[in-house]
Amino acid sequence: MQDVLRQVHVHIPFDLLPRFQEVVFREKMNLEIYFSYSVLNNLDENKCRQTAKLLADSGIKTTFHAPFMDLRPGALDDKIRRASLERIKQVFGIASYFHPLRIVCHPSYDHRYYVSCDEEWLKASVLTWRELIPLAQEAKTIISLENVYEKEPSILRRLFELLASDRVCFCFDTGHFNVFSRVPLNVWLTEMGRYLGQLHLHDNHGRFDEHLPVGCGKFPFAELFQTLHNIKIQPLITLEAHAHDHLWESLSNIKKMGLLDNRRLKTEE
Numbered sequence: 547m548q549d550v551l552r553q554v555h556v557h558i559p560f561d562l563l564p565r566f567q568e569v570v571f572r573e574k575m576n577l578e579i580y581f582s583y584s585v586l587n588n589l590d591e592n593k594c595r596q597t598a599k600l601l602a603d604s605g606i607k608t609t610f611h612a613p614f615m616d617l618r619p620g621a622l623d624d625k626i627r628r629a630s631l632e633r634i635k636q637v638f639g640i641a642s643y644f645h646p647l648r649i650v651c652h653p654s655y656d657h658r659y660y661v662s663c664d665e666e667w668l669k670a671s672v673l674t675w676r677e678l679i680p681l682a683q684e685a686k687t688i689i690s691l692e693n694v695y696e697k698e699p700s701i702l703r704r705l706f707e708l709l710a711s712d713r714v715c716f717c718f719d720t721g722h723f724n725v726f727s728r729v730p731l732n733v734w735l736t737e738m739g740r741y742l743g744q745l746h747l748h749d750n751h752g753r754f755d756e757h758l759p760v761g762c763g764k765f766p767f768a769e770l771f772q773t774l775h776n777i778k779i780q781p782l783i784t785l786e787a788h789a790h791d792h793l794w795e796s797l798s799n800i801k802k803m804g805l806l807d808n809r810r811l812k813t814e815e
Contacts, residue, residue, distance in 0.1 A: 547797040551575065553806050555609050555784045556793060557746075560585050563597060566790070571604055578650065578784045580611040586636045591643075598643035608644045609690075609744075609784065612637045614652040620671030622663065631674050638678065641685035648690040648744055648782060649682065650717050653705060656695040664701060672708050682713040690744045692717040697728040699737040706741045715743025721750050721757060721786070724765045731766060735773050742779055745770075747796065748786045757788040761799035768803060775808040 555576045558566065563579070570577065581589075601608060612634050619634065621627040637649060653671060660667045675689065682689050691714060696702060706716065716738050723734065735742075749763030750756040760767060774780070783806075787793035800806060 547794070547801055548573075550797050550801050550806055553783065553809060554747075554797075555607070555782065557611065557784055557786045560597075570606070571600075574604060574606055576607040577601070578609040578611055578648075578786075579644070579646075581613055581637050581640075583613045583615055583633065586613060586633070589636070589640070591640065594640050594643050598645075601644070608646045609648040609650065609782065610637050610641065610644070610646040610687075611650045612652075614654065617652070618654055619651070619674040620653060620655060620660075620667045622660075622666050622670055624670070627670050627674060631677060634674075634678065635681065638681040638685060641681075641687055645685075646687050648688050648715070648717070649685075650690045650692055650744065650746075650784075651678075652694055653691050653702065654694065655701050657697060658695070668701070668704060668708065671705055675705075675709055675714060679709070679711050679713045687713075688743060689714045690717040691715070692719050692722070692746065693727075693734075694719070694722050695726050697726060699729075699734050703737045703741075706738075714741075715781075716741040717744040717746055718742055718781070719746040719748075719786075720765045720767070720770065721746070721748040721755055721763075724750050724752050724763065725755050731769060732773070735770075735777070739777055739779060742781050744782045744784065746784050746786045747800075748788075757786060757792070759787065759792045759795035759799060760785070760805075761803060762795070767805055771805045771808070780809055 555578045557578045559580045617630040618626050619630045747760050749758040749765050751763050785796050
């Protein structure tokens with residue numbers, strides 16, 4: 547499964563790195579490191595520098611996943627929006643140590659919450675990401691905005707159109723699509739394909755965000771990868787396994803399904 551592992555990043559919370567560092571370094575896993583609010587509240591920058599150096603010396607590439615719990619980067623209340631922005635900024639502050647290829651963030655749009663105020667949400671959201679784009683430029687990274695509760699892609703498409711920046715890309719999360727989307731996959735790929743720069747791969751049965759291994763639920767992975775091959779897009783891939791054995795099952799299933807057979811052997815350009 548090494549041929550598959552070399553083509554993906556593996557999601558891991560920063561505070562779990564010590565527990566799994568042996569397998570990370572042995573297998574040379576490229577990582578998506580998640581920084582939760584609790585980690586950021588007690589951040590040891592010396593530890594960050596040391597960890598980043600160990601990863602870089604081992605040839606391990608990284609991406610980041612920014613905090614998202616309780617955050618509303620498109621909040622209509624500007625005090626809430628500013629508080630969310632300042633929390634997200636913390637991961638940009640340590641990007642210079644790790645040089646992440648992407649920083650995944652949640653725009654956090656939810657039609658059940660932002661009722662009849664899409665325009666206001668878009669205006670507030672644009673303010674947040676435009677303040678972060680220069681930080682991404684400075685860090686030589688890309689902000690990767692991920693779908694979560696969106697029923698269809700139009701609100702995200704409009705956000706990307708307004709931002710119009712090559713420092714922002716779309717992260718398509720297969721598990722979130724499978725639970726929350728009410729339109730088919732081809733609609734998402736048609737509307738968002740031009741912005742697609744990253745995939746979060748995990749599976750479920752369409753009712754709950756179970757984070758099952760790839761191929762253990764109902765997401766149409768074969769359709770996704772065939773479409774990406776047809777339109778000649780090779781986004782960075784992250785496996786969002788929430789259990790150690792699920793990671794290895796995902797890798798095995800990806801190999802059995804031949805999902806990456808048409809990709810060049812790479813983790814990033």
